[in-house]
Each structure stands twice: as C-alpha cells, then as structure tokens.
Amino acid sequence: MHINILAIESSCDETSAAIIADGQVLSNVIASQKIHEAYGGVVPELASRAHLANIIPVVEEAITLSSIPKNKLSAIAFTAGPGLIGSLLVGSSFAKAMALALGIPLIAVHHMQAHVLAHFIKEPKPRFPFICLTVSGGHTQLVLVKDYLSMEVIGQTIDDAAGEAFDKTAKLLNLPYPGGPLIDKYAQQGDASAFQFPEPDVPQLDFSFSGLKTSILYFLRNQLKQDPSFIESRLNDICASVQQRIISILMNKLEQAVLQYKVNDVAIAGGVSANSGLRKALKHSGDAKGWNIFLPEMQYCTDNAAMIAMTAHYKFIAGEFVSLDAAPSPSFAWK
Numbered sequence: 001m002h003i004n005i006l007a008i009e010s011s012c013d014e015t016s017a018a019i020i021a022d023g024q025v026l027s028n029v030i031a032s033q034k035i036h037e038a039y040g041g042v043v044p045e046l047a048s049r050a051h052l053a054n055i056i057p058v059v060e061e062a063i064t065l066s067s068i069p070k071n072k073l074s075a076i077a078f079t080a081g082p083g084l085i086g087s088l089l090v091g092s093s094f095a096k097a098m099a100l101a102l103g104i105p106l107i108a109v110h111h112m113q114a115h116v117l118a119h120f121i122k123e124p125k126p127r128f129p130f131i132c133l134t135v136s137g138g139h140t141q142l143v144l145v146k147d148y149l150s151m152e153v154i155g156q157t158i159d160d161a162a163g164e165a166f167d168k169t170a171k172l173l174n175l176p177y178p179g180g181p182l183i184d185k186y187a188q189q190g191d192a193s194a195f196q197f198p199e200p201d202v203p204q205l206d207f208s209f210s211g212l213k214t215s216i217l218y219f220l221r222n223q224l225k226q227d228p229s230f231i232e233s234r235l236n237d238i239c240a241s242v243q244q245r246i247i248s249i250l251m252n253k254l255e256q257a258v259l260q261y262k263v264n265d266v267a268i269a270g271g272v273s274a275n276s277g278l279r280k281a282l283k284h285s286g287d288a289k290g291w292n293i294f295l296p297e298m299q300y301c302t303d304n305a306a307m308i309a310m311t312a313h314y315k316f317i318a319g320e321f322v323s324l325d326a327a328p329s330p331s332f333a334w335k
C-alpha cells in the first residue's frame with residue numbers, strides 16, 4: 001500500500017500545500033502574503049482573507065506538480081496550531097471538506113514539531129536522540145528529539161521569540177516586515193563588534209529577548225538625539241551587532257543543552273534558521289566541539305507544507321488520525 005498525503009500549512013502568513021508519497025516530498029507550493037509588509041507585522045484578518053484566496057490554487061498546483069491524482073490520496077493533513085486562529089481555520093476547514101469528500105482520514109499536525117521534522121525531508125538526516133534549536137517568529141525552543149513523534153521541550157523563551165527580536169529591531173530601524181531577512185542582509189556588510197548589547201541572565205535552558213529589545217530602543221533614542229541620521233549612517237553595524245547578540249544568546253544555550261544531554265547530533269529549524277550568521281555560528285561550534293550539525297535547506301526553514309507532510313507521514317504510520325470535529329487551536333498542545 002502506498003501512503004500519499006496532501007498537507008496544508010496556513011498557521012500564519014504563508015499558504016502552502018505539499019504532496020508526499022511514501023515519505024518522498026513530490027511538491028511544495030508556497031504563496032507568501034505580501035500584504036502585511038505595509039503594516040509592519042502580520043494583520044490576522046488580512047492573513048485569513050489571503051489564505052482564502054490562495055488555498056484552492058495552491059492545493060491544485062501541489063497536486064498537479066506531484067502527478068498524484070486526488071483519488072490516489074491516502075489522507076489529508078493540516079496544521080492544527082500553534083498559529084493565528086483565523087488562518088488555521090481556513091486550512092483546517094479546507095482539509096476537512098476535502099477529506100470528507102474523498103472519504104479519507106485526517107491528520108492534525110503540530111507546527112513546531114513539523115519544523116523539527118523538516119530535517120527528515122532530505123539527506124543527511126540526524127540520528128536520535130538529537131537536539132534541535134527551533135527558532136521562528138512565534139517560538140524559541142530547545143527540543144530533545146527522541147524519535148519522530150517523541151519530543152521534549154527542554155528550554156524555551158520566557159518572553160519574545162528570536163524571530164520577534166529580529167522583526168521588532170527591524171521595526172525600530174524603519175525596515176519593513178518581516179525584518180529578519182533584511183537584518184541578515186545588512187549585517188553581512190557590518191561590524192558586529194561596533195555596539196554592545198546586553199546578554200540576559202536567564203536560568204537553565206530558557207531564553208529571554210525582551211530586555212534586548214528595550215536596550216536597542218533606548219540605545220537608538222540616545223544616538224538619534226546626538227545624530228538624527230544615526231540609523232541611516234550606521235545601519236549595517238547596528239544590524240551586525242544586534243544579530244551577533246541574538247546569535248550568542250541562542251548559541252550559548254544550545255551549547256549548554258548539548259553538554260547537559262550528551263548528544264552528538266545538533267540541528268536548527270524554523271524561520272530564523274535561515275539566518276546566515278546563525279548557520280555560520282552552528283557550523284563553527286560543530287567544528288570546534290565535534291558535533292554533527294544539520295541545517296535545513298532554505299525552502300524548509302520558513303513556513304512550508306513539506307514539513308507538515310513529513311510529520312503527517314510518520315503520523316499515518318503510527319495511526320494517529322483525528323475526526324472531522326477536531327478543532328485547530330492557537331495554543332495547540334505539544335504531544
């Protein structure tokens with residue numbers, strides 16, 4: 001029997017659909033919503049409306065590219081959370097309607113678990129147990145991955161997520177949303193030691209980014225009083241210095257976790273894992289400490305349905321299906 005799954009991701013501002021056949025991703029179509037750029041962040045109502053407009057063409061394209069006809073699908077998977085409730089509802093309602101029409105089972109997927117399992121889409125794949133630093137716009141977590149569907153969050157942010165730290169800094173620098181990729185770009189031309197921002201003192205394996213955000217705000221206010229063109233004239237150095245601090249906060253805790261849990265395989269996942277400085281820092285630590293490191297391909301770092309499909313494949317094998325009354329939730333429980 002073949003396992004052919006259509007997966008739908010709609011937790012935030014990307015509408016995506018993917019087809020996976022016997023564990024091989026055959027298509028991964030992503031429609032990004034440009035509409036939020038003008039607002040400096042994702043506007044939930046506009047996101048839901050854009051998902052509604054995108055979902056049919058995106059699903060149709062994913063099916064066409066895969067060459068798997070609808071009547072050969074074994075299940076439909078959807079992101080059940082965490083995410084924006086309006087956005088989640090569009091994807092989950094579509095998935096349910098299609099599963100009902102085709103008479104096939106439904107699979108509910110945890111978005112952050114899927115970011116971790118993005119590492120199983122392509123070779124090389126990490127071996128269990130491994131630690132994954134999962135960093136996105138909404139989450140910052142250290143995950144001990146014991147098996148495909150057995151994961152434990154061993155550390156997380158107590159306030160803002162790493163992606164939020166990037167995006168909020170970008171907003172203070174008058175850059176459009178999402179600011180993470182732009183800070184990454186400017187940082188590559190800047191001097192990371194130009195300005196010093198504080199490293200928070202947070203116990204155990206948890207993170208904090210809200211103090212950093214406040215210190216950047218006061219720093220910019222002071223500098224702008226003396227030189228109104230400070231941001232324009234020092235943009236590269238500011239971006240490089242902020243990025244450097246975000247990376248050092250993440251890497252220090254990751255190193256602590258690897259030491260504590262004695263693993264050899266170390267991965268990063270989530271939108272912020274696209275950051276060139278973080279990727280370099282992980283490679284550097286891997287070389288220095290003898291870790292096997294795993295960096296997802298760029299297209300699987302930020303939100304995509306291929307990672308939902310990969311997770312659904314393992315859930316299908318484990319027989320983890322949900323009924324048509326399964327509800328998505330902004331705080332969908334980690335299982």
Ligand code: KG4
Pocket residue numbers: 012135136137138139162163164166167178179180181184270271272273274275276301302303
């Ligand atoms: O995983 P993701 O696509 O969506 C969520 O689940 O949140 O992550 C989006 C986050 C945003 O905060 C975005 O600014 C950040 O990932 N991001 C980056 C880079 N590319 C995306 N942050 C830093 N550097 C990048 N190159």
Ligand code: ZN
Pocket residue numbers: 111115136137270271302303
């Ligand atoms: Zn995500």
